[in-house]
Amino acid sequence: LAKTTQPISMDSYEGQEVNITCSHNNIATNDYITWYQQFPSQGPRFIIQGYKTKVTNEVASLFIPADRKSSTLSLPRVSLSDTAVYYCLVGETNTDKLIFGTGTRLQVFP
Amino acid sequence: GAVVSQHPSRVICKSGTSVKIECRSLDFQATTMFWYRQFPKQSLMLMATSNEGSKATYEQGVEKDKFLINHASLTLSTLTVTSAHPEDSSFYICSAHRLAGVGETQYFGPGTRLLVL
Numbered sequence: 001l002a003k004t005t006q007p008i009s010m011d012s013y014e015g016q017e018v019n020i021t022c023s024h025n026n027i028a029t030n031d032y033i034t035w036y037q038q039f040p041s042q043g044p045r046f047i048i049q050g051y052k053t054k055v056t057n058e059v060a061s062l063f064i065p066a067d068r069k070s071s072t073l074s075l076p077r078v079s080l081s082d083t084a085v086y087y088c089l090v091g092e093t094n095t096d097k098l099i100f101g102t103g104t105r106l107q108v109f110p
Numbered sequence: 111g112a113v114v115s116q117h118p119s120r121v122i123c124k125s126g127t128s129v130k131i132e133c134r135s136l137d138f139q140a141t142t143m144f145w146y147r148q149f150p151k152q153s154l155m156l157m158a159t160s161n162e163g164s165k166a167t168y169e170q171g172v173e174k175d176k177f178l179i180n181h182a183s184l185t186l187s188t189l190t191v192t193s194a195h196p197e198d199s200s201f202y203i204c205s206a207h208r209l210a211g212v213g214e215t216q217y218f219g220p221g222t223r224l225l226v227l
Contacts, residue, residue: 036218043114043203043218044154087153097144098205098216100154 004088009105018075020104022088025069031090033064033071038085038103047086048073075106083108112138114206116219123194124227130190131222133160133204139184140206144216145177148201160187194226 005023012018024033032051036044048055050062050071061074075082085103113136123129133143141162146154158179159167166179178190187206191198203221208214 041201041221041223043205043221045218046214046216049214097156097159099156100146103153 004090004101006086006088006101006104008102009107011107011109012078013109014079015077018078018082018106018108020073020075020086020088020106021070022073023070024088024090027068027090033062033068034089034091034098035060035062035073036087036089038087044087044100078106078108080108080110082106112136112206112208112214112217114204114217114219116202116204116222118222119220120223120225122225122227125195126193128190128192129194129224129226130188131202131204131224133187133189133206133219135185135206135208135217138206138208140187140208141184142207143181143187144205144207145179145187145189146203146205148203148221154203157189162187191224194224196226199224199226 032049034049035047037047038044048057048060048062050064052064055062063072085105087100087103089098115134115136117132121129143160145157147157148154156169157172160179160181162181162184168174176192181187201221201223203218205216205218207216
């Protein structure tokens, strides 16, 4: 399973766009990139998944360059409630395991 | 989205006792479920893969006799922490794997907070 590297923490202010980049140099051909959000004392929650180029849903966008060795989660106009830990994972979409890296702790200030 | 529940949400027990945690997929069948453990300010650590109708697969360093896993039906997996000790105090999270093409395929439970006194 490909290893991921993310910044340990990030700070932002309400209303700003936040971009969290994840490195996954050893991503395999069949791997997808998935991002989860976790609030304290809760289970992770799925945010978005992509394979290449750009994916957008109602909460975030995911940008994946052509070489797929990195990806960027973009959160538009964050609010205080977006304060959480964000995890980037890579793996086959129907594979068994999800191995969590360190995640990025995002703190949003008023 | 699909729903996964855990019971209990929190439990306090005395050292030496055993604690059972249930993980249920409420609206889909899951042949595979996973158990994670998370210590404060740390990431989730995969403990084991629970396979319906067969033995669980444990990650390296996880004692299978300490953490008993039973996946007796397609909607229920249980994790039993045997002879619990204070160092077993942690946040235990399960997830259930739902077969799908792409997108969200693994759904997480809300977690169980275990405190061993």
